[in-house]
Amino acid sequence: MKYVSTRGSAPVLGFSDVVLAGLATDGGLYVPETWPSMPAVSSGSYAELAANIFSPFIEGDIDNATMLRLAQDAYATFRHPDVVPIVDLEPGHSIMELFHGPTLAFKDVALQLLGRLFDHILTARNEKVTIVGATSGDTGSAAIDGVKNCKNIDIVILYPAGRVSDVQRRQMTTVDSPNVRTVAIEGTFDDCQDLVKAMFNHAEFREAQNLSAVNSINWARVMAQVVYYFEATRRINGPIDITVPTGNFGNVLSGWIAKNMGAPIRHLVVASNQNDILTRFFESHSMTVTGVHPTLSPSMDIQVSSNFERLLFEMNNRDGAMTAQQLQRFRDRGALAVEQDQFDQWIAPTFRAARASDHDTLATIRSVYESTGMLIDPHTAVGVKAAREFAEDGVPMLTLATAHPAKFPDAVERATGERPQLPAHLADLFDRPERTTQLPNDLATVEAFVANR
Ligand SMILES: *Cc1c(COP(=O)(O)O)cnc(C)c1O
Secondary structure (H helix, E strand, O other), X not given: OEEEEOOOOOOOEEHHHHHHHOEOOOOOEEEEOOOOOOOOOOOOOHHHHHHHHHHHHHOOOOOHHHHHHHHHHHHOOOOOOOOOOEEEEEOXXXXXXXOOOOOOEOHHHHHHHHHHHHHHHHHHHOOOEEEEEEOOOHHHHHHHHHHOOOOOEEEEEEEEOOOOOHHHXXXXXXXXXXXXXXXXXXXXXXXXXXXXXXXXXXXXXHHHHOEEOOOOOOXXXXXXXXXHHHHHHHHOOOOEEEEEEOOOOHHHHHHHHHXXXXXXXXXXXXXXXXXXXXXXXXXXOEEEOOOOOOOOOHHHOOOOOOOHHHXXXXXXXXXXXXXXXXXXXXXXXXXXXXXXXXXXXXXXXXXXXXXXXXXXXXXXXXXXXXXXXXXXXXXXXXHHHHHHHHOEOOEOEEEEEOEOHHHOHHHHHHHHOOOOOOOHHHOOHHHOOXXXXXXXXXXXXXXXXXXXX
């Protein structure tokens, strides 16, 4: 399998090169040259299903037995025997719990695999990399946990000092591995992101440190997420509708890929919080940028959904030059419109979109608690609110639960009066020693820290 860039002018690469590269050299995102179709699979473990689905994507690069071993290792870290169990919520509506991984958010599904993939590829090439990343919460801890035992990877994660929750910070700073460093930057999340961008743009530094990233645009993350959509359709008789709490459009893009490969999925409901650029796009056929508002579901507080570019490329009949031009205009003018025929062909048959305010989020957490006794996290609640809007008799609805309620205990307690408890493996999180370094928002200081770590 070969991969092409959505902007059409980067080199065509194989799977391993795409995983290590992340972003293409023309600024685009890598997609497979063709979408394989997937025969229905009904038996086997979650890891076996994963290896089956990955097989056409890794062809010519990584053998299936190795991939199966990596998937088995990755999903052995999940605390539930089903890996991603499904629980009933109300008649016709169930929830898939994607949060049984080490750091309690769905990002573990992709990052536990990605860390192992990186290490495997780097070992074969006898290379080492330094991953640097900025986090506003969930991504940092999931990335750290995914690579903490990797021999060929060092990781440095920047977070805004005082601006991540205690649980999120401690999940990063209490990891005791020699290859892990966390840095509290005296600034905002945007400052952290700017520092990371500046390090990548500093060619000499990037090469000397062999910098790498594990962004949500990394193809292997999108690929890993395709698996649970197939898992859903082998456990619930389809066709089914699936609701996805969405930020960067990575998770729901994986759902679109699963459908495209033949999974019996009817609608994908894109659920946004107040940062609703996608919902507005689905309503108006035009994507327009506004500011970012902090909400109770912070992992969905985005300005632009970066993974949407992969769908846009398909909507443009895989014309990379056209996609690049459109995105340039989007950056210049803050707006991007698609034609009616593109919308009718690609969006209308598959996607539905809804938004939830913080008020809706709290009301949904409360209503689920009152009717079932179940505590759900604010991101999942945004999904449940949207799913209830679009549920139809006779078509099973599944909402993806993207975080454990104990990851966002304040919102859950505010809605229900009940404070969710951390699972056993994290019960002593607040007793563990923290290791972190506070640094000013200054590129030279941060680069010196990374170089001398
Ligand atoms: C990252 C995240 C999301 C958003 O996922 P995208 O792939 O960016 O759409 C939703 N919920 C939680 C809990 C997350 O951590």
